[in-house]
Amino acid sequence: MRFVLIGCGRIATLHVAGYKDRDDAVLWGVYDKKRSAAEAFAKEHSIPKVYDTYEEVLEDKEVTGVEILVPHYLHCEMTVQACRAKKHVSVQKPMAMNLDECDKMIAAAKENGVKLKVYENFVHYPPYQKAKQLLESGEIGEIRGIRYKMNNGGLNSQNTPAAKVRAKMAGVRLTDDLCPTGWEVDTLSWTWRLNETLSGGGPIVFDDGYHKFSMFIDLFGDVEKVSAWIDETSLIGNLCQDSPAVIMWKYKGKKLYGTWDITCSEDMYINGKYYTCDERMEITGSRGIIWVTRCTAEMLGGVAPLVMYRDGKLTEFWDMPHDWQDSFINSTHDFIDSIKADRDPVLTGERGREVLKFALAAMESSARQSEVFLDSYEDKPAPEKKGLLGVLLRKNGR
Ligand SMILES: NC(=O)c1ccc[n+]([C@@H]2O[C@H](COP(=O)([O-])OP(=O)(O)OC[C@H]3O[C@@H](n4cnc5c(N)ncnc54)[C@H](O)[C@@H]3O)[C@@H](O)[C@H]2O)c1
The missing domain is CATH 3.30.360.10 (Dihydrodipicolinate Reductase; domain 2)
Known part of the structure; x- marks a missing residue:
């Protein structure tokens, strides 16, 4: 099974070790919107492939699943896209911005017959x-x-x-x-x-x-x-x-x-x-x-x-x-094993929604x-995205 990390920021480093001792799964590629970050990460961890776009990852028939390691506001959109491309998905916590987004992610995984794991490592x-x-x-x-x-x-x-x-x-x-x-x-x-x-x-x-x-x-x-x-x-x-x-x-x-x-x-x-x-x-x-x-x-x-x-x-x-890294290794194994054994991961989309x-x-x-x-509890709309300056100005009431 071939996996691709989406986002090569701080936490991506702890997503590598879980693949090291596996003979059934390999960390096959990386994608980051900042190409230089993806290249440096691939080099440091000897990962064979660097993708140019997310679409390119999703179109690649060799890819079994993706691990989504990007800011929270992207979790829903990128998960739904991956499910539609029939890729299994592990998405870092928090699952999404609101419950409506969780519902969309759960539905996309179900409709496309793929696994959806919320990657929360403390339970591991x-x-x-x-x-x-x-x-x-x-x-x-x-x-x-x-x-x-x-x-x-x-x-x-x-x-x-x-x-x-x-x-x-x-x-x-x-x-x-x-x-x-x-x-x-x-x-x-x-x-x-x-x-x-x-x-x-x-x-x-x-x-x-x-x-x-x-x-x-x-x-x-x-x-x-x-x-x-x-x-x-x-x-x-x-x-x-x-x-x-x-x-x-x-x-x-x-x-x-x-x-x-x-x-x-x-x-x-x-x-x-x-x-x-x-x-x-x-x-x-x-x-x-x-x-x-x-x-x-x-x-x-x-x-x-x-x-x-x-x-x-x-x-x-x-x-x-x-x-702490041991919890990441176990969590990555849970993702791989859930696909291999066709069982639920420890934190399913439904459970991830309850946590949120x-x-x-x-x-x-x-x-x-x-x-x-x-x-x-009544769900609220996800906030309108604003740059940091917009947020500061809003907090100042201007
Ligand atoms: N399990 C944990 O303990 C733990 C710890 C830290 C972070 N996280 C989670 O991991 C996720 C990432 O956090 P981080 O600290 O690594 O963030 P980060 O800001 O360090 O890294 C995010 C990376 O995503 C890339 N990125 C942003 N938008 C993108 C896009 N559209 N397409 C591709 N790449 C894009 C950025 O260039 C950056 O390299 C968050 O959801 C966070 O909550 C979990």
């Missing part, structure tokens, strides 16, 4: 998968609640354009113990994200948050209602990120609640190879507690990736891959300052 993170196994086998008794914590750092990391300036202002000097952390992210990769007409929502709750909403549904099923406070913090002038935030929800038909809080600590040094965003999950049962201590970053690097407290004893689980609805309902709850029942 090995410590998370092991935690799920422990929960399902009743290790901590009946599940009573879930608590999720997310910290974004910045100081001295390479992942925000202003990080180096902030480090300097705070008087932090690089030493062997405090070397730059996180990966480098091109400023252009942030620009469209901070423009809600292209990204559909804020970079924290809507964009990165899709991973978390996805895990919350994956763990305990359908959500009945959500309440959220989503505040704003200025990054530069009128450009804001959607945090701090606190989100809480109740599962359908169960006395089971979750809370998720997000705090950005722009002067905090967070160890990690990728984005300097650290996550911790705590699941409480009637008999014990399970913690997944990390995912994207490694702030608690000395602590086991999975810890269980039960019957007065703390058990550490180290024996599993626990780099959860995110949109949380944003609606915060805007309305009241709880929102997911079954009565």
